[in-house]
Structure formats: C-alpha cells, structure tokens
Amino acid sequence: MFATSIAGSLPKPEWLAETQKLWPQWKAEGDALRQAKADATLLWIKAQEDAGLDIIGDGEQARQHFVHGFLEQVEGIDFENKVKMGIRNNRYDAMVPQVVSALKLKGRVHAMEAQLLRAHTKKKIKFTLPGPMTIVDTVADRFYGEGNEGRIKMAMAFAELLNQEALALQADGVDIIQFDEPAFNVYMEEAADWGVKALERAAQGLTCTTAVHICYGYGIKANVDWKNTLGHEWRQYEKIFPALAKSSIDQVSLECFHSHVPMDLIALLEGKDVMVGVIDVASDTIETPEEVADTIGKALKFVNKDRLFPCTNCGLAPMSREVALKKLEALAKGAALARARM
Ligand code: ZN
Numbered sequence: 060m061f062a063t064s065i066a067g068s069l070p071k072p073e074w075l076a077e078t079q080k081l082w083p084q085w086k087a088e089g090d091a092l093r094q095a096k097a098d099a100t101l102l103w104i105k106a107q108e109d110a111g112l113d114i115i116g117d118g119e120q121a122r123q124h125f126v127h128g129f130l131e132q133v134e135g136i137d138f139e140n141k142v143k144m145g146i147r148n149n150r151y152d153a154m155v156p157q158v159v160s161a162l163k164l165k166g167r168v169h170a171m172e173a174q175l176l177r178a179h180t181k182k183k184i185k186f187t188l189p190g191p192m193t194i195v196d197t198v199a200d201r202f203y204g205e206g207n208e209g210r211i212k213m214a215m216a217f218a219e220l221l222n223q224e225a226l227a228l229q230a231d232g233v234d235i236i237q238f239d240e241p242a243f244n245v246y247m248e249e250a251a252d253w254g255v256k257a258l259e260r261a262a263q264g265l266t267c268t269t270a271v272h273i274c275y276g277y278g279i280k281a282n283v284d285w286k287n288t289l290g291h292e293w294r295q296y297e298k299i300f301p302a303l304a305k306s307s308i309d310q311v312s313l314e315c316f317h318s319h320v321p322m323d324l325i326a327l328l329e330g331k332d333v334m335v336g337v338i339d340v341a342s343d344t345i346e347t348p349e350e351v352a353d354t355i356g357k358a359l360k361f362v363n364k365d366r367l368f369p370c371t372n373c374g375l376a377p378m379s380r381e382v383a384l385k386k387l388e389a390l391a392k393g394a395a396l397a398r399a400r401m
Pocket of ligand 1: 066241272273274275276277372373374
C-alpha cells in the first residue's frame, strides 16, 4: 500500500552538469561524460533506496532535458540550428531544435540507464519518456506543415518512435513506463481530442504498467508566475481526466500538494491508479511526514487505498541536491505514517 516514487527527474551533481538549470551544460564529453552519467545514475539509485522509496527511477541523469534528451537520438532533427520558440502556449521561451525531415530512431535512447537500474536495484523500476504532445510543443517544425493537421501527424510520428523505445525498455526489465505530458494541462481540448490517442500509440503493445504524468511544470519562475494567473481553482484536469479514464493507460500522476487543484477531480479517474503529488517542487521547504500523510488522507476520499501511489508533484531537476534528498525522505516517511494511520 502507498508505494512511493518520484515523478522523474532529480538534480544533477555539480561534477556532471551545471546545477539548478533546466537546460544545463554538461561538464565533460565523450567517454568521460558517458561514465559521469552512469555514476550519477548509480548515486541516485542508492539515494532513493536509502531514502526509503519503493519504486526507483534513473533520475534522468543522462539527459540534458526531459524532452530534448530523447530527441538527441532521433534522425531528422537539426540540433545545430536551434531556434527560439515560445513553449506551453508561449508561457516561456526555449531554444529548441528543428524537425527537418522524416523521423527515425538512430538506435536505443536509454539502454544504459535502464540496464543500470535493473542491475542495481531489486525494487520495481519506473522509466520516464516525454509524451508525444509535449514533444511537439518543445520542438520547432519545418517538415510536417502548419496547423493542427501537421501537429497531429508529427505527434503520431513521435509516438511510433517512443513506442519502439518503450518496448525496448520493457525488454530491459522496466516495470512502469511513464510518459510526461505537461502540455495536456495547457491544450486541454487538443489533449482530449488527439493527445490521448497519440499517447496510446506510444504505449501500444506494452504489457508492463503504463503511466502518464500531468503537472503544472517544474518549480521555475515562469511556471510559478503562470500558476498565479490560474485563479483560485485549477480545473484543467477536469477536461482531460475523462478521456484518460477511457484510455488504455494504467496510472495517472498529478499535482496536488500546495496546488489549487480541487481534490474531488481525482474521482474522474475511476478505474485508474493515481500517483498523488504530495511533495511541492516549487518550494525548498521540506514537507513534514504529517503534511504528506494528510495529503494522502485527503486524496483517499476519492481514490481507493490500493490505487493510491504517493509521488512528487513534478521532477526535482532544478532544485539543490540537499533539498531534493530531504524531500525524498519526507515522501517515504509520510507514506509510512499514512500506512500506520490506516
Ligand atoms: Zn511534471
């Protein structure tokens, strides 16, 4: 009951990459970089186990960014000539690579991290990939054409590539494959219309557990400012949860603690496992076990205890290592307290 995990990313050690940045520069190259990425992955496997988490991830130590890490292994993308683009409906600007021709995987994307994970923990392992709609929103297009039709075509093309990598991750022994779709909270109508279909294409044929993570973004200033414009009640989930409830995806990860998401929206996910965000990633204040257990208690009014999985609201990548580590411990202690209360 209440098996804990992180949403996905963890801070990179300062010897691996620049710290507290969303698109950090690596501190090494070639073989040295490959080794440093593996070392950081091992370090976080151990730290998650020591903190008491039940489901272990790679902490996304081997990718510069949760979307662009995947795109680096895709043929048909020009990384040399990045362009500035407003992403998440122009919430903030990012330097993004461009799609210039038909898309194809160059080879495996995450074999190293997945195989390290499987070899170094006996616990269940979860692996994250960007969702097709969020990829489309984090890359510039010079190939698929303007408008919605081009976006859908490009999303389906990425979904096929994601599916190839997901099936390979499953063969590596991954127990849970999670697709990250923060764009679902921004383009709600499109998400319900074709975003969920693209997601199902990405998960096609998987027999392991499948999940989707939908949040209000990392704890960066642009996101915090955006959240301040969303009003007293955040009802974005209300528009997409019904489509997800009907989908083939097994688990939904959502933001809860310190958000203005009405807890009763969880009831729209009937039949799904729910990863409830009990750790705030936009604040360095460490949650107490009581706070974590209280959030779990509130969510339990709308989801059965066998289907509730305590999680972080989002990734911890831009935070300090020290804070992230304490937040992992708070997550595990809070879940233990909630178990005791039950
Ligand atoms: Zn997130």
